[in-house]
Every structure is written in C-alpha cells, then in structure tokens.
Amino acid sequence: MAQVSTRAIQAGWDALAANPRLVVAVAGGALALVAALALYRRLRRAPGERFRALLAGRESISVLLHPNPDGDAMAAGIAVAELAESVDTDAVIQYTGQVRRQENRAFRTVLDVELDRIDHVSDLAAEAVVLVDHNAPRGFAGADGVLPFAVVDHHPGEGGGEAYTDVRTDYGASASILAEYFRDTGATPIPPDAHETEVTGATLSTRTATGLLYGIISDTNRLTRGAAAADFAAGAYLQPGVDEDNLERIADPAVSTEALDVKARAIAGREVRGSFAVSDVGRVSSVDAIPQAADELVGLEGVTAVVVLGEREGTIHLSGRSRDDRVHMGRALEAAVSDVNDASAGGHARMGGGQIGPQVTADGSEDVPVFGREELIDWLFDAMDGER
Secondary structure (H helix, E strand, O other), rough: OHHHHHHHHHHHHHHHHHHHHHHHHHHEEEEEHHHHHHHHHHHHOOHHHHHHHHHHOEEEEEEOOOOOOOHHHHHHHHHHHHHHHHHHOEEEEEEOOOOOOOOHHHHHHHOOOOOOOOOEEHHOOOEEEEEEEEOOOOOOOOOHHOOOEEEEEEEOOOOOOOOOEOOOOOOOOHHHHHHHHHOOOOOEEEEOOOHHHHHHEEOOOOHHHHHHHHHHHHHOOOOOOOOOOOHHHHHHHHHHHHHHHHHHHEEEEOOOOOHHHHHHHHHHEEEEEOOEEEEEEEOOOOOHHHHHHHHHHHOOOOOOOOOOOOOEEEEEEEEEEEEOOOOOHHHHHHOOOOOOOOOOEEEEEEEEEEEOOOOOOOOOOOOOOOOOOHHHHHHHHHHHHHOO
C-alpha cells in the first residue's frame, strides 16, 4: 500500500512538471481556498468581535453623536470609546448642538462623560469617524463631505460606513447593540461594589453598563414602547454591572419649571378627535419640553396617538408618540408636512419628530407661516388617520 501511494504521488508530481498550466491552476485553487477559509472565519465572528477588530486597526477615532445628543447616543458613545480603549485605540466623543434635557445633562454629569463640541468638519478629532445613534453625518459645516469609517444605529436611513455598517431598525435603542458587542467579546460587567482586578478576562465597566441600561430604558420609555426582545436581553446582561443609585440620579433628575408648565399647557389645551390628540403649546424657550409633553399626553386614558407642537425662534417643532398599531408616528409626521417648504420629519412607529422652518410669505416676511396653525393641526389629524 505504501508503495502504491508513493508511485501515485510521484505520478502526480510528474504530471505537474509536464504541465505548467496545471501547476498554476492548482496553486491558484489553493490560494483561493485559503482566502475563502479566511473570509469564512471572519464572517463567522460575532458583530462585536468584528467591530472591535476594526477598531484595533486604527490609531485613533472620532466617535460622533447626533446633534443635541440624548442618553442613548451618549451611552453608545462611551461604549464605543471603551471598546476602542480595550485595543489601545484613542477615542474622542464629539457632538454638535447642545445637551439640553434634564436627564441628558444629568447623564453627562453623573457619569462624568467628556464630550467635545464641534462646529466644522475640521474639528473632527480623527480621520476615522464612527457614527453612533445616527447613520448620516449632520449638524456641522462640511458634514456632507464626511465618509464615516463605521456606523452603529437603530434609526431608519440610507447612511452607512465605509468599513462597517450595523443598522438594526427593529431594536429600540443603539445601546442594546453596543451591549451585545460587549457580550460578543465575552466581557463580564463589573459589579458596582467590585474592583476591576476582581474580574478576570474582558470586562465592561460599571460606568458604561449603567449608561447603556439608561440608554435602553430612555429610548423605549422604560421598555414599554418599541422594545424588542433584544432590548430586554441586553438589559439582563447589563444588570449585574449597573450602579442603581447613579441610574436613579440620571433617570429622575429635578424637572424644570418650564417643562412642568409646558406639560400642563399640553394637557389643558389638547384637541381630541377619536383616540388621537394634538396640542399646540405655543412659544417655548426649550424645545426639549415638547417631547416631554408628548410623553405625558400619550399616557392619558383613551388617547392612543399624540402630537405636540411648539414654536421657538420662528421654527415649529413637532413631537409625536403612538401606542396605536394603526399609526406609524414617523410616517404620519412625514406625511403631515410633506407639502411644506423647509420642513422635515420622520422616526419610528412609536415615536417621531419634525421641524418646520420659518415660512416666507408673499411680503417677504419670515415671521408668519404661509399656513395657519389650525390648518397644520388638521393635517396632523389627517396623517394619523391615514388620510394624508
């Protein structure tokens, strides 16, 4: 048997020597097989492992939040930064606009989140930009020219990253995706009363675990709106590492007098048609009071979908909430303002938002819209009814 095998091997070598093209084909096939196996191994890796490996290939990154970042965006930001630092990649968390709502300011303060505010593309801290909680750069001069290195998001959109894109619109929060990344890498959440040295292997800090859980509960209204099974699973994974005292300080900060006033105006001035409600709260100094009022209004008995609108510096801001399967709030708001100049709107099935910029009238004035507020309210009701 050994003699036969030796002869067969020798015959094979003789055939290869006599046919150079066959040698090239065999070598090419072998290389292709090796490449295919390498690709297969890479694709088999969990998303968190692939993302972490991509970060390891960069010296530094800019983690870019969306304008006026909320808790979910900041949580995703600090999570990406921690993953980057675990592979010795420098990370700077950057944003545009302002951190305004009480809970968001509390998040930043309690968890000591370092944020770098930018106004121009030249302010970006690194060439490699990672977008979290949005999938297209916006809100600063030159944003249109930025090609993100990677994108991690749960909002609908057409944007993506050059090297990596993970957009899961069925998830209630970007924080849930980042929690899965840590779980993919085998990271153990560090209990708040433990020290890092007490946990062996890969870890998830208490600070980031607390932030991620807040990101999930804030974007899903405490897991009651738009939450998927993955959000609950992410919360369960994070729980051992959560500092409950800090979580409470973030989730229940002192409420401003204006926020309470706007909520009261929204409830008292609501117009109800069937199970839908629209409320115009008039002028506000902080637009963040408008979505807080929408959260309050949708909890009223008999109300299944609401839109609250208010005006600041000539711009009308819209915030909608829905717990009605007939009303996809993002699409409803988009339809309501579809014929209005300088207007934008969108969002998820359960929540959405929009803006209507100052409208130019026949006399050139930008202070008075070309449509009446009553007309806008009719459009909102029609859109929720599916008639627009």
